Amino acid sequence: MTPIDDPERVLAMSYAPRDRRAGLAALFALDATLGQVLRTTREPMVGQMRLAWWREALVRLDSAPPPAEPVLQALARDVLPLGPSGEALAAMTDGWEVLLGAIDNGSIADHGRLRGAVLFEQAGMLLQAQVDPLADAGQGWALADLAAHLSDPQLAAHARDAAAPLLAKASEHRWGRAGHSLGALTHIARMDLAGPATPRRVARLAWHRMTGR
Numbered sequence: 243m244t245p246i247d248d249p250e251r252v253l254a255m256s257y258a259p260r261d262r263r264a265g266l267a268a269l270f271a272l273d274a275t276l277g278q279v280l281r282t283t284r285e286p287m288v289g290q291m292r293l294a295w296w297r298e299a300l301v302r303l304d305s306a307p308p309p310a311e312p313v314l315q316a317l318a319r320d321v322l323p324l325g326p327s328g329e330a331l332a333a334m335t336d337g338w339e340v341l342l343g344a345i346d347n348g349s350i351a352d353h354g355r356l357r358g359a360v361l362f363e364q365a366g367m368l369l370q371a372q373v374d375p376l377a378d379a380g381q382g383w384a385l386a387d388l389a390a391h392l393s394d395p396q397l398a399a400h401a402r403d404a405a406a407p408l409l410a411k412a413s414e415h416r417w418g419r420a421g422h423s424l425g426a427l428t429h430i431a432r433m434d435l436a437g438p439a440t441p442r443r444v445a446r447l448a449w450h451r452m453t454g455r
Contacts, residue, residue: 244390246271253426253444253447256423258422258423262369265320265324267320268316269326269361269365271316273334273357275313289339299314300314301328303317304328317331326367354385354404354408358382359381360380361380362379362383362424363376363377371421373418373421374415374421375412376421379409379427379428386409389405406435409435412425413432416453417455419454422450425450425454426450429446
């Protein structure tokens with residue numbers, strides 16, 4: 243999946259209000275950590291056990307201090323005080339778990355909904371950007387990211403085809419200033435679907451930062 247230190251992602255994150263950037267980074271660090279479970283697990287049952295640990299740990303954040311785990315500590319410190327809940331974030335584990343078995347069109351759709359939509363909706367709450375098209379943008383973002391990493395060309399094409407209309411719809415929206423970072427990630431995902439990187443991509447992101455479009 244897209245590295246959290248990818249230059250375009252770092253640029254998009256910088257569009258968030260300064261006092262919310264740490265929380266936004268923590269949310270995407272959680273997503274990257276859950277993705278790492280899949281990349282480092284050969285046996286589906288082991289992967290399910292590891293994701294179950296994360297699910298329980300996230301739910302527990304709502305009622306107990308975090309354990310000595312950096313991502314959980316960052317979520318407890320920088321995210322939960324601003325509105326999102328551990329229980330809501332725990333749904334992201336289901337979005338990754340559906341990829342542990344045989345991947346089909348249904349599991350691809352579930353991944354977009356449970357990973358992407360949940361991540362963007364909780365990020366929108368953190369940023370106070372709930373008026374923006376978070377579910378469509380998040381699903382499209384996750385599906386575009388997944389498409390780039392699927393080895394089966396038919397499944398990858400299906401993920402791209404599912405992502406495209408969601409990203410197009412979200413990109414037509416004028417994003418509020420608080421949500422510019424998520425809007426920028428939406429544009430990045432849409433440009434990824436369009437083809438190889440070009441210097442014009444940075445100019446496109448700068449235009450979004452100025453206009454919300």
